[in-house]
Amino acid sequence: xxxxxxxxxxxxxxxxxxxxxxxxxxxxxxxxxxxxxxxxxxxxxxxxxxxxxxxxxxxxxxxxxxxxxxxxxxxxxxxxxxxxxxxxxxxxxxxxxxxx
Amino acid sequence: xxxxxxxxxxxxxxxxxxxxxxxxxxxxxxxxxxxxxxxxxxxxxxxxxxxxxxxxxxxxxxxxxxxxxxxxxxxxxxxxxxxxxxxxxxxxxxxxxxxxxxxxxxxxxxxxxxxxxxxxxxxxxxxxxxxxxxxxxxxxxxxxxxxxxxxxxxxxxxxxxxxxxxxxxxxxxxxxxxxxxxxxxxxxxxxxxxxxxxxxxxxxxxxxxxxxxxxxxxxxxxxxxxxxxxxxxxxxxxxxxxxxxxxxxxxxxxxxxxxxxxxxxxxxxxxxxxxxxxxxxxxxxxxxxxxxxxxxxxxxxxxxxxxxxxxxxxxxxxxxxxxxxxxxxxxxxxxxxxxxxxxxxxxxxxxxxxxxxxxxxxxxxxxxxxxxxxxxxxxxxxxxxxxxxxxxxxxxxxxxxxxxxxxxxxxxxxxxxxxxxxxxxxxxxxxxxxxxxxxxxxxxxxxxxxxxxxxxxxxxxxxxxxxxxxxxxxxxxxxxxxxxxxxxxxxxxxxxxxxxxxxxxxxxxxxxxxxxxxxxxxxxxxxxxxxxxxxxxxxxxxxxxxxxxxxxxxxxxxxxxxxxxxxxxxxxxxxxxxxxxxxxxxxxxxxxxxxxxxxxxxxxxxxxxxxxxxxxxxxxxxxxxxxxxxxxxxxxxxxxxxxxxxxxxxxxxxxxxxxxxxxxxxxxxxxxxxxxxxxxxxxx
Amino acid sequence: xxxxxxxxxxxxxxxxxxxxxxxxxxxxxxxxxxxxxxxxxxxxxxxxxxxxxxxxxxxxxxxxxxxxxxxxxxxxxxxxxxxxxxxxxxxxxxxxxxxxxxx
Numbered sequence: 001x002x003x004x005x006x007x008x009x010x011x012x013x014x015x016x017x018x019x020x021x022x023x024x025x026x027x028x029x030x031x032x033x034x035x036x037x038x039x040x041x042x043x044x045x046x047x048x049x050x051x052x053x054x055x056x057x058x059x060x061x062x063x064x065x066x067x068x069x070x071x072x073x074x075x076x077x078x079x080x081x082x083x084x085x086x087x088x089x090x091x092x093x094x095x096x097x098x099x100x
Numbered sequence: 101x102x103x104x105x106x107x108x109x110x111x112x113x114x115x116x117x118x119x120x121x122x123x124x125x126x127x128x129x130x131x132x133x134x135x136x137x138x139x140x141x142x143x144x145x146x147x148x149x150x151x152x153x154x155x156x157x158x159x160x161x162x163x164x165x166x167x168x169x170x171x172x173x174x175x176x177x178x179x180x181x182x183x184x185x186x187x188x189x190x191x192x193x194x195x196x197x198x199x200x201x202x203x204x205x206x207x208x209x210x211x212x213x214x215x216x217x218x219x220x221x222x223x224x225x226x227x228x229x230x231x232x233x234x235x236x237x238x239x240x241x242x243x244x245x246x247x248x249x250x251x252x253x254x255x256x257x258x259x260x261x262x263x264x265x266x267x268x269x270x271x272x273x274x275x276x277x278x279x280x281x282x283x284x285x286x287x288x289x290x291x292x293x294x295x296x297x298x299x300x301x302x303x304x305x306x307x308x309x310x311x312x313x314x315x316x317x318x319x320x321x322x323x324x325x326x327x328x329x330x331x332x333x334x335x336x337x338x339x340x341x342x343x344x345x346x347x348x349x350x351x352x353x354x355x356x357x358x359x360x361x362x363x364x365x366x367x368x369x370x371x372x373x374x375x376x377x378x379x380x381x382x383x384x385x386x387x388x389x390x391x392x393x394x395x396x397x398x399x400x401x402x403x404x405x406x407x408x409x410x411x412x413x414x415x416x417x418x419x420x421x422x423x424x425x426x427x428x429x430x431x432x433x434x435x436x437x438x439x440x441x442x443x444x445x446x447x448x449x450x451x452x453x454x455x456x457x458x459x460x461x462x463x464x465x466x467x468x469x470x471x472x473x474x475x476x477x478x479x480x481x482x483x484x485x486x487x488x489x490x491x492x493x494x495x496x497x498x499x500x501x502x503x504x505x506x507x508x509x510x511x512x513x514x515x516x517x518x519x520x521x522x523x524x525x526x527x528x529x530x531x532x533x534x535x536x537x538x539x540x541x542x543x544x545x546x547x548x549x550x551x552x553x554x555x556x557x558x559x560x561x562x563x564x565x566x567x568x569x570x571x572x573x574x575x576x577x578x579x580x581x582x583x584x585x586x587x588x589x590x591x592x593x594x595x596x597x598x599x600x601x602x603x604x605x606x607x608x609x610x611x612x613x614x615x616x617x618x619x620x621x622x623x624x625x626x627x628x629x630x631x632x633x634x635x636x637x638x639x640x641x642x643x644x645x646x647x648x649x650x651x652x653x654x655x656x657x658x659x660x661x662x663x664x665x666x667x668x669x670x671x672x673x674x675x676x677x678x679x680x681x682x683x684x685x686x687x688x689x690x691x692x693x694x695x696x697x698x699x700x701x702x703x704x705x706x707x708x709x710x711x712x713x714x715x716x717x718x719x720x721x722x723x724x725x726x727x728x729x730x731x732x733x734x735x736x737x738x739x740x741x742x743x744x745x746x747x748x749x750x751x752x753x754x755x756x757x758x759x760x761x762x763x764x765x766x767x768x769x770x771x772x773x774x775x776x777x778x779x780x781x782x783x784x
Numbered sequence: 785x786x787x788x789x790x791x792x793x794x795x796x797x798x799x800x801x802x803x804x805x806x807x808x809x810x811x812x813x814x815x816x817x818x819x820x821x822x823x824x825x826x827x828x829x830x831x832x833x834x835x836x837x838x839x840x841x842x843x844x845x846x847x848x849x850x851x852x853x854x855x856x857x858x859x860x861x862x863x864x865x866x867x868x869x870x871x872x873x874x875x876x877x878x879x880x881x882x883x884x885x886x887x
Contacts, residue, residue, distance in 0.1 A: 001819075001822075005814060008809075012809040012810060014807060015805075015809075016805050017802075017846045019801070023760050023767065023798035023799050024760065024798055024799045025760075026794065051822070052818055053821075056833060056852065056853035059829070059833060059838045060833055060853060060856050063833070063837075064859055068863065070870075071867050074871060075873055077869055079877075081877060084878065092760060096755040096758055097757060099755055099858075591846065767801040767804075767805055768804075770803045771804045771805050771808055774808045775808055778812055783811075
């Protein structure tokens with residue numbers, strides 16, 4: 001059996017890759033993809049603990065998270081379209097009007 | 101039976117009501133508020149007369165009417181407004197209300213008939229002044245007196261600066277206010293000192309008379325000690341002298357004594373009725389009246405008395421010399437006022453309480469008369485005050501001439517006019533007390549005596565230049581006529597100036613044995629034992645060591661010598677003036693004085709000196725203090741705020757709108773938080 | 785021309801925060817102790833998941849092979865509505881851009 005620590009480590013690694021993407025990438029679409037990565041890292045965690053405790057709640061919850069991620073992507077793409085319309089670029093570092 | 105004292109508050113409240121009426125409804129009234137003022141002062145005069153009659157019958161009144169700070173517990177202070185009426189107060193109330201009434205009537209002629217604008221403001225100022233002065237006169241405690249002292253100063257400022265759109269009056273009113281304020285600063289410290297000293301020994305420490313009044317407590321302290329007295333480490337005598345001198349600061353400012361006399365000649369920029377009321381008869385009397393009111397306190401301190409006498413004598417001589425060279429009519433009268441108040445201070449300092457009050461009374465009458473007469477001349481000369489442009493007005497203005505002459509004879513001190521009796525008594529008192537062993541009084545007496553010569557000289561120089569000789573200008577040939585509202589007050593005052601000396605003819609009494617010193621009796625017996633002149637005499641003799649000596653042939657002989665000297669010097673001054681100026685075409689003789697003339701014309705450079713004090717001493721100090729305030733105090737505050745601004749500026753830069761930066765900060769924070777929890781919780 | 789390329793020239797310094805996060809989490813996870821994991825014998829996942837989604841008793845659907853779980857009926861309904869809303873919202877955002885795009 002794969003010990004629990006490795007599931008957690010995997011989940012942590014994928015999460016941190018997602019965070020890395022959020023912190024460094026400039027294209028808004030890639031930004032959104034990194035956010036998806038983070039969500040899925042959480043999913044791995046949920047399923048792992050569902051296996052640990054022998055309770056299906058974690059898996060069902062992961063299903064719900066996936067559905068939510070889909071909904072969020074739909075709205076997020078719409079926002080990116082509006083962003084492009086206002087700033088003529090999908091570069092997130094160009095949209096800097098809400099500042100001091 | 102309703103007594104006069106129940107209406108005593110109305111004496112000051114009636115003019116206050118006329119102030120309000122003139123202020124708010126003056127524009128709608130036919131004479132701009134004058135009639136309200138005349139009615140109010142007439143009412144005050146009638147009430148004062150009634151009060152005086154009651155006092156003559158032996159009544160007195162000393163009540164705290166309204167407590168505005170009530171102290172609880174032992175050693176606590178309570179502050180109140182109250183009324184004190186004893187013979188001195190009653191006399192002063194009569195004088196003030198009479199002169200205020202006459203000035204109001206005169207103003208109809210001076211201001212209304214000359215088509216002045218802004219009359220409601222003028223009558224409001226006069227009303228407020230009369231109310232404040234009357235309230236000052238019957239104040240029963242020194243704090244209330246201080247408050248009304250300041251109020252009369254304010255009214256003086258408002259009225260001198262009546263024609264504020266011109267540069268002269270507005271500057272003069274500021275000068276008057278500032279110079280008197282400088283003296284009042286010391287007065288305030290004195291008031292606080294009096295309260296602080298006597299609060300432990302009395303529940304109402306500021307009172308002039310009655311239970312716990314500070315003159316009586318002070319006398320008891322010197323007698324045998326009083327518990328609860330706080331003399332701040334000084335011996336009681338020294339401390340009382342210091343307090344007396346502090347209060348004297350305000351007196352010197354208000355009564356225009358040296359060195360705070362410089363405001364009074366400039367105050368002549370105001371309308372002449374204002375000069376007559378405020379700067380001749382009443383406001384400048386406030387200082388001298390205050391000393392007379394507190395005389396039980398001053399009588400305990402020989403040093404303070406000597407200083408008062410010396411200041412008085414010096415001022416009398418000093419101002420009289422300056423009056424000799426002046427060209428404008430009102431300026432001569434202004435210096436004359438300063439000089440005559442010097443006489444009153446001389447009398448008070450050298451133990452002549454009755455003489456001082458007598459001179460106060462007569463001076464109020466004849467100086468107001470002289471100023472109103474000058475006002476009449478000024479109306480006639482179309483507001484040209486220069487005496488060298490006048491001349492020959494005797495035939496054209498008989499009423500003014502004869503009343504002015506009556507006032508001048510009184511001022512110069514020629515028998516039997518009022519000024520002779522009062523000035524003679526002042527000099528007599530200072531002489532005998534000086535001979536009794538006080539060299540300071542002798543010096544002051546000598547100065548006062550010498551001033552008599554100058555007084556006679558400048559007074560009659562003024563009369564001859566203005567009224568005698570040939571008219572020197574066209575305006576003098578055809579003077580503007582004056583009406584009844586100018587003439588009647590002049591006649592009333594002219595008669596008074598000739599006759600008011602009769603209230604206290606001490607020399608005649610000594611010579612003939614008939615009882616003629618009515619003022620002496622008035623002040624010697626009263627309902628409040630401690631404020632009678634007899635009580636003051638006892639204090640002066642026992643505590644201050646002021647004794648009288650009559651070396652020149654007993655009392656009568658000394659008195660004759662003194663009277664002869666003063667009369668002789670006055671006549672000599674008059675004769676010199678007559679020889680120089682009572683000619684067809686007088687010329688200026690002042691050049692014969694040489695360099696002394698420049699000194700006198702520049703008023704001994706006192707104005708320049710005071711300006712230098714302000715610009716050369718006070719202004720640099722103020723600049724240093726300002727730098728300290730802006731640099732250090734404000735600097736600390738600004739420094740604190742600049743720290744917060746700096747930190748804020750730094751923090752602000754975190755708010756870049758770039759999402760990634762926000763996320764970075766978030767992540768970093770999360771890492772730190774996890775680290776913290778982990779280390780504390782033992783995760784690692 | 786459009787073959788996949790590595791993105792070069794990005795500012796990787798903020799990414800260090802992500803690395804630090806991983807380091808902390810890894811340090812915490814390495815030392816974790818758990819009892820033996822596992823579900824049991826002869827289990828049927830999908831039937832149990834279906835029962836849990838509708839909030840009905842798992843034994844009614846899967847018999848012996850039921851795995852315990854909580855009821856998610858409320859969440860199911862809410863998410864259905866939410867997905868609907870998201871679909872409509874994104875359609876609206878897309879449409880608005882096209883029709884009012886040049887305003």
